[in-house]
Amino acid sequence: MQPILLFDRSWQEDFIKRIENDGPWGKLEMFELAYQADSERIVPSFHGLIAPGMLPKLKLHPHQIETAKTVIEDMHGKAILADEVGLGKTIEAGLIIKEYMIRGLAKKVLILVPASLVLQWVSELNTKFSIPAVPQRKSYVWSQCDVVVSSIDTAKREPHRSLVLQQNYDFVIIDEAHKLKNHQTKNYQFVQLLKKKFCLLLTATPIQNRLSEIFYLVSLLKPGYLGDEESFAKTYKSGIRSVRNEEKLKQLVNQLMVRNRRDDTGLDWPKRIVTSLDMSFSKEEQTFYDTLSELRKSGLIQGFSLLTLQREACSSREAAFVTLRKIYRDKAEPSTAVLWNTIFEKLNGVQSNSKAEKTLDLIRKINDKVIVFTEYRATQLYLQWFFKQHGITSVPFSGGFRRGKKDWMRTLFQNQAQVLIATEAGGEGINLQFASHLINYDLPWNPMRIEQRIGRIHRLGQKKDVHIYNLAIRGTVESHILNLLYNKIHLFEQVIGELDEILEKIDLKDVDRQVQQIFEESESDGELRIKLDNLSSVINSENRHFLEDVHHAASGNT
Amino acid sequence: MQQAEILDFLTRFFKTSGCTLLPTETGGQLKVKLSEEMDQLLMNRPFYWHYIRQTGGIPETATLLFRTDEKSDDGELIYFGSPRLHQIFEVAKKLAPFVRIYQEPLIHSSPALEPWLCLNMKISDQCDLKRDRIYSVGLQLINGTLVEGFHEILSKLTLSPKAPDYCYTLSPLITVRSGIRRVEKLIESELRCEPSDWSDSAGKRWERDQELLDSFYELETEKPEAYFQEKEALKAQYQPRTVIRLINAGLFYLQSRSFLPDISKGR
Numbered sequence: 001m002q003p004i005l006l007f008d009r010s011w012q013e014d015f016i017k018r019i020e021n022d023g024p025w026g027k028l029e030m031f032e033l034a035y036q037a038d039s040e041r042i043v044p045s046f047h048g049l050i051a052p053g054m055l056p057k058l059k060l061h062p063h064q065i066e067t068a069k070t071v072i073e074d075m076h077g078k079a080i081l082a083d084e085v086g087l088g089k090t091i092e093a094g095l096i097i098k099e100y101m102i103r104g105l106a107k108k109v110l111i112l113v114p115a116s117l118v119l120q121w122v123s124e125l126n127t128k129f130s131i132p133a134v135p136q137r138k139s140y141v142w143s144q145c146d147v148v149v150s151s152i153d154t155a156k157r158e159p160h161r162s163l164v165l166q167q168n169y170d171f172v173i174i175d176e177a178h179k180l181k182n183h184q185t186k187n188y189q190f191v192q193l194l195k196k197k198f199c200l201l202l203t204a205t206p207i208q209n210r211l212s213e214i215f216y217l218v219s220l221l222k223p224g225y226l227g228d229e230e231s232f233a234k235t236y237k238s239g240i241r242s243v244r245n246e247e248k249l250k251q252l253v254n255q256l257m258v259r260n261r262r263d264d265t266g267l268d269w270p271k272r273i274v275t276s277l278d279m280s281f282s283k284e285e286q287t288f289y290d291t292l293s294e295l296r297k298s299g300l301i302q303g304f305s306l307l308t309l310q311r312e313a314c315s316s317r318e319a320a321f322v323t324l325r326k327i328y329r330d331k332a333e334p335s336t337a338v339l340w341n342t343i344f345e346k347l348n349g350v351q352s353n354s355k356a357e358k359t360l361d362l363i364r365k366i367n368d369k370v371i372v373f374t375e376y377r378a379t380q381l382y383l384q385w386f387f388k389q390h391g392i393t394s395v396p397f398s399g400g401f402r403r404g405k406k407d408w409m410r411t412l413f414q415n416q417a418q419v420l421i422a423t424e425a426g427g428e429g430i431n432l433q434f435a436s437h438l439i440n441y442d443l444p445w446n447p448m449r450i451e452q453r454i455g456r457i458h459r460l461g462q463k464k465d466v467h468i469y470n471l472a473i474r475g476t477v478e479s480h481i482l483n484l485l486y487n488k489i490h491l492f493e494q495v496i497g498e499l500d501e502i503l504e505k506i507d508l509k510d511v512d513r514q515v516q517q518i519f520e521e522s523e524s525d526g527e528l529r530i531k532l533d534n535l536s537s538v539i540n541s542e543n544r545h546f547l548e549d550v551h552h553a554a555s556g557n558t
Numbered sequence: 559m560q561q562a563e564i565l566d567f568l569t570r571f572f573k574t575s576g577c578t579l580l581p582t583e584t585g586g587q588l589k590v591k592l593s594e595e596m597d598q599l600l601m602n603r604p605f606y607w608h609y610i611r612q613t614g615g616i617p618e619t620a621t622l623l624f625r626t627d628e629k630s631d632d633g634e635l636i637y638f639g640s641p642r643l644h645q646i647f648e649v650a651k652k653l654a655p656f657v658r659i660y661q662e663p664l665i666h667s668s669p670a671l672e673p674w675l676c677l678n679m680k681i682s683d684q685c686d687l688k689r690d691r692i693y694s695v696g697l698q699l700i701n702g703t704l705v706e707g708f709h710e711i712l713s714k715l716t717l718s719p720k721a722p723d724y725c726y727t728l729s730p731l732i733t734v735r736s737g738i739r740r741v742e743k744l745i746e747s748e749l750r751c752e753p754s755d756w757s758d759s760a761g762k763r764w765e766r767d768q769e770l771l772d773s774f775y776e777l778e779t780e781k782p783e784a785y786f787q788e789k790e791a792l793k794a795q796y797q798p799r800t801v802i803r804l805i806n807a808g809l810f811y812l813q814s815r816s817f818l819p820d821i822s823k824g825r
Contacts, residue, residue: 001761002754003683003798007742011655011804012735018656019734019809026654028717029574031806034654035678035694035709036567037647038805040559040638042680042690046756054639056628076686076763076795103688130641170794192784197794198686222767223788224774 043103047073051098051129058128060095061460063265064088067258068095077105077198078221080177080257085204085452086459087260090121093173093200094129097147101131106170106198107146109133112191113175115151116399116406120430121175122149139163156190169196177201180220181213191220204455212237214253221256270436271465272458276482278474279358288346289313289476292320298339300331303520307477312376314478315442316383317350319376355471356386359439362469363392363419369435372421373453375442380421383441387419394419397430406430433461439469443481445515477519484515484532559638561586561626568624568636571646572596575653586627592619599649657808662716663725664813671721671811673699673730675737676708678805681745685760685798693745693802696810697737699730704744712810727811734809742802749800757798764796 018024043050049069052060064087071079071092077100083089100106111133113121118135125133125147134141136150142163152174155164172194174180180188180201199221215232218225226232226249236249262269281289292313296306305327312319324343332340363370372394374380380396387394395409395417413420414434435457444450458466472482514535522528559567565588572579572590580589592600597619598607610617623633624642636643660671675697682690696708705711721727732740771792775785 001757001798002750003757003800005746005749006799006801008801008803011807012738015656015807016734019658023658025658025719026656026806027574028654028657028659028719029570030650030654031657031808032709032713033567033571033574034647034650034806035692037650038678038680039692041647042692044689044691046683046687046689051639054637056637056639057635073687104682105684105686105688130639132641193787195787195791197791219774222770223784224767224770224772228774228777230777 082259085455109147109171111149112152171198172196178203183216316379318378370437393417397422436464588624674810676808
């Protein structure tokens with residue numbers, strides 16, 4: 001195929017006019033400097049990366065450079081970046097943008113990220129890559145600025161939407177792209193309509209649930225690559241989650257997906273040191289906890305609500321109170337007045353929080369930056385107050401914070417406070433690798449969420465070993481769950497990629513729901529224990545198979 | 559570009575642009591007091607200059623300190639990828655797009671100077687990948703002699719912006735406009751002879767993705783907007799093209815005998 005020849009002739013009239021008017025002429029020395037400047041900047045080969053040489057201040061890891069090269073040369077600028085959490089997807093994306101910009105292949109770039117990450121992206125692109133990215137604040141930015149970072153929620157709303165869809169983007173990058181798995185959502189349809197030459201989808205969990213999700217993600221990049229909807233279903237589907245022709249599908253997907261795993265990076269990762277601490281309730285706390293079962297016995301609440309209440313009671317009486325009050329408002333009747341009185345009496349009887357005290361001890365002993373994760377907003381507030389009483393400075397962190405506030409809290413934690421108390425929603429997307437101690441004040445039931453928590457500090461840039469402390473109250477729901485996750489399936493030592501794959505294989509993506517069901521349906525403690533044991537042995541046997549496979553593959557390579 | 563080359567480039571740049579170089583305490587540094595023109599081009603402070611013009615005040619231009627040593631922290635670190643250096647590259651291009659230059663006569667040489675059109679170009683092959691090369695060519699505007707690598711040859715001559723005394727320039731027979739056409743024809747014929755493996759394989763990638771796209775929408779008799787948009791995007795991504803851009807151009811009046819016989823390849 002012959003290339004089209006395009007002569008840029010825009011300069012010719014100007015040149016001829018200057019000859020006619022006898023000037024103005026430039027200086028000879030400057031003429032030579034300009035020639036030298038362009039000679040230095042030409043890129044003589046299609047292959048290889050120029051950008052790393054232009055970024056002497058940035059320390060790049062081999063897997064990051066390799067990824068950028070693969071995306072540009074083998075995947076032609078359309079790829080899913082699915083590295084495990086903490087391997088530097090943002091850096092890889094920045095490097096690819098930079099390379100395309102230096103080569104003059106991309107000028108107009110759009111980066112869509114969760115609202116909470118907009119400023120972080122802007123700052124990383126500017127400071128690490130000297131890419132003049134701007135956050136979208138005013139509508140003129142869409143047309144006036146070349147590199148724009150925005151949240152997808154802003155971009156898809158009018159008046160922005162029509163402006164964005166008018167732009168001809170050379171390069172579109174979408175962070176947390178797993179949120180685009182459903183093709184019927186507005187977000188998906190919006191992204192599909194963007195005019196884009198190159199495109200990167202960033203996600204840590206590419207295949208979360210259904211097979212069709214990977215189909216729609218890939219079809220955003222390369223429509224037709226996995227066939228159309230019908231032929232895809234015919235070739236690969238044999239149920240909602242099970243796959244036919246798996247090898248073929250994997251092979252196809254791997255041609256446009258890069259997934260680096262910690263183990264493959266060849267980097268010396270800091271160790272994870274996990275400590276489980278269990279403690280007893282005080283007498284008052286225990287009484288309160290036990291009384292909660294009365295609510296179920298009297299038929300006021302179902303098993304699931306009891307479970308929620310019990311988990312909350314293990315966290316703080318404040319957390320339990322929020323839920324109790326709600327139930328009370330909805331369901332209180334004269335006939336149950338006595339029961340309610342007893343419950344609130346017991347709640348008031350709780351004057352101290354054993355777990356909070358233990359945490360305080362621990363923080364004092366650590367005597368360094370600590371991140372405390374709790375599931376409950378009420379506990380977060382309580383802990384902040386409680387630490388303050390004992391002279392420990394802390395800052396709160398929640399997913400609901402505006403992006404500016406998030407950055408501010410992170411800075412406060414880095415420079416001034418000893419403790420950051422985060423609720424679950426605050427877990428995603430912030431980097432806290434300057435801290436190396438993490439306390440799981442209470443445990444989420446979804447193993448992936450635990451991994452995301454740990455991923456905040458166990459990532460590139462972490463120089464020390466990472467300490468993880470798990471707290472659980474003896475003889476409660478919490479100790480069962482800790483036992484399952486920690487002692488039985490050794491979750492904390494796993495790396496996310498493996499766990500991901502194991503859970504996928506045994507069709508147990510919803511481990512949390514399974515666990516919940518076991519708790520709800522078990523009539524006795526003994527039954528509960530047996531069912532949890534069964535679950536853990538299923539996971540473990542898959543785990544062993546998996547490790548054998550990995551081992552097998554590794555030895556097969558040599 | 560090595561650090562020493564960068565310092566050399568900057569020194570020449572600031573001298574040429576009328577700035578004042580100041581002494582520095584250590585090597586690997588460059589201190590410069592900007593001229594008014596350079597301050598306006600480099601410092602990005604239009605409001606300040608507007609204010610000075612409005613009030614008729616005396617401007618205080620900026621003094622910049624550059625360093626090439628990564629470890630020191632005195633001054634602005636300058637390296638090949640630094641935004642400041644690229645800003646300066648762009649300013650250099652902006653300041654000298656076109657020149658008219660005369661050769662200083664050698665002793666006993668003819669007083670006649672021949673007109674040459676010099677075009678410095680950047681040629682880029684582009685699909686989803688890209689590579690560039692520099693192409694510098696000179697065209698003698700009387701007999702049509704074409705010389706490649708012209709810029710390198712110029713750097714060996716003694717040149718001046720003013721017509722030397724006791725010399726005269728010969729009138730061109732070829733106009734600049736048709737001279738440019740001749741150069742374009744030359745470039746075109748040379749490019750057509752080059753191996754096209756890169757554009758062949760880009761064409762194949764394009765074709766393959768286009769086939770996938772067609773199959774994706776095969777069942778829809780009326781293709782949706784998304785189809786046509788994606789089709790355009792594939793074209794933008796893969797269509798092989800060679801883009802020829804000007805770096806800068808000049809009219810040079812040169813001695814004929816001292817220059818041509820040993821260097822030109824004559825066409």
